[in-house]
Amino acid sequence: MSEQVAPPNAGQPGPAEPALPAQPSAPAGKSKGRKVLGAVGLLVAVIAVGAAKGALHLWEQRDDAVQAKVGECIAKLPEVAEGQEKDVDEAKVVECTSTEAAYSVVGRVDHQTEAQARSGEACDQYFKEGDDGYVFSGGERSGGKFYLLCLTKKA
Secondary structure, three states: OOOOOOOOOOOOOOOOOOOOOOOOOOOOOOOHHHHHHHHHHHHHHHHHHHHHHHHHHHHHHOOHHHHOOOOOEEEOOOOOOOOOOOOOOOOOEEOOOOOOEEEEEEEEEEEEOHHHHHHOHHHHHHOOOOOOEEEEEEEOOOOOOEEEEEEEEOO
8 A cells, every 4th residue: 555645844834924014004194075175164164254254344334433433523313302212223424524414522432331321421521511412322243332422413
């Protein structure tokens, strides 16, 4: 009978082959689609912030009186009896030499609460004996405070 002889190292693992380094996985960065989406999102956010700032600026400029200073003049306002209040859409600042000028701004008081604005007492210091004084109040639009314009009728 013949005997089968197995070749050397048969059935046993051969010499160890050198281990190959692991293939690096795909880069951890974002795909092109995500990069584009991120850039578009950032652009939309920048535009939205700019639009909000512009709208706020326009809202604040809507009332000309917000910027009124002592020495400037205001166009005619609706007549209001003493102790009464009347809502006015806006007070218009005009040149004091204009025929529209009805009131002179003799004082301005900022950062008033609503109660202080309603009382108008802060303007008392600007009115002289015999002055026909009027108080115009408006919201500063930012911070929830009010301003007062202390007005006298132009001669």
